[in-house]
Amino acid sequence: MKKKIIIIGALVVVAGAVAFFLLRGGDGLQVNGAETSKGSIEEYVEETGTVMARNNIQVYSPASGKVTEVLVDVGDTVVEGDVLATLDGETLSLQLAQLDAQRSAAVAQLNEAKKAGNANAIRSLQLDIEQMEGTIQQEEEKFLDTRTLYEAGAISQDQLRASERSIENQMTNLAKMKLQLNQLNSPVSGNLIAQYEAQIRQIDLQKQEISSSGDDYTIVAGTTGTVLQKTVQEGSFLQPGMSLMELGDTDNLYIQSDILVSEISDIEVGLAVKLLNEDLGIEATGKVQKIHPNAFSKISDLGVEQKRITVEIQMDTIPDLLKPGYDLQVRIITESSGDTLIIPENAVFTMNHKDYVFVDAVGIAELREIQTGIQSGRVFEVLSGLVEGEVVIMSPDGELEEGSKIEVIVE
Missing domain, CATH: 2.40.30.170 (Efflux pump adaptor protein, beta barrel domain)
Structure with missing residues (x-):
């Protein structure tokens, strides 16, 4: 009797071991896993x-001439008003003459723009208008006689209407002539006049700046800063608008x-x-x-x-x-997000527009729906569906499915 009990007990142990082996045995699918943990994540x-550099400005030459001296170098600090370079003054007189010619031309254009129109053309159009007004008055008097004849049955309705249309056409022509007269009496656009006046003021400022420079023309810093770049050297010949250097704070x-x-x-x-x-x-x-x-x-x-x-x-x-x-x-x-649950990106996959992971449930693959939050780099934030410490399967392939036996190698 004791032997039977021992044999039966041994069989139970063997059966349990076989069952455990089947569940966790060596025939389980080997997969890589990662333990969920908390941390910070940023998208x-x-x-x-x-x-x-702030207050970055380009320094341009306002005049033409040969550079006689460059007083600063890259990396130097300058304050507003410091002399940066000087130009040869030999060309200044020529520039003043050119500016004088430009000013004379601008003044002539301004005066022409302010004229109301050609006096002879205006008088000629006025005479035409007076003549047309007289003609219309005569036609209106004739129309009264024509209408009397029509009412008496002496002329047809077509003849009466022809007389009316003649007066209407003459009235239209008179209106056109008066419009032309208004145009001749009106000056050109005020914007054009303002444009010429601004051009003259600009020329005057250029002349004043050149005249006050003395024998040599000096170019000064318009702000405090550091010389970041220099594109001019002694002996260079500059034209107005050419860049000399770049300044910045x-x-x-x-x-x-x-x-x-x-x-x-x-x-x-x-x-x-x-x-x-x-x-x-x-x-x-x-x-x-x-x-x-x-x-x-x-x-x-x-x-x-x-x-x-x-x-x-x-x-x-x-x-x-x-x-x-x-x-x-x-x-x-x-x-x-800080102190939040984080898992590797390659553990997450999508089915039917929802996010899932496989979780290691004591050697068995368990499919778990999760809600993800921020994705940053190669990690996901998990808002629900997992708890800290659970192991998720990374890069699950087609062989892995719900209930599969697995051997997990935790990275």
């Missing part, structure tokens, strides 16, 4: 940004980044920004300060034309290493 728009730097139009709707003034440059070891923060109103076309590195909008970013603290023209990696944070 962002990433682009390249360029360091710019290097103590007031900001970041300029061109964002794709398709991503600009997520960006607004005040959003936090992370700024990175691994080569320089720079990590900084800032905020979106300004979004430009107009879009423009820009060719990408792959040669594709894209519509972009410029965004300006003000840094919270300006790193010492940062210089105008440097490039930084810009991440504009559009949404963030």
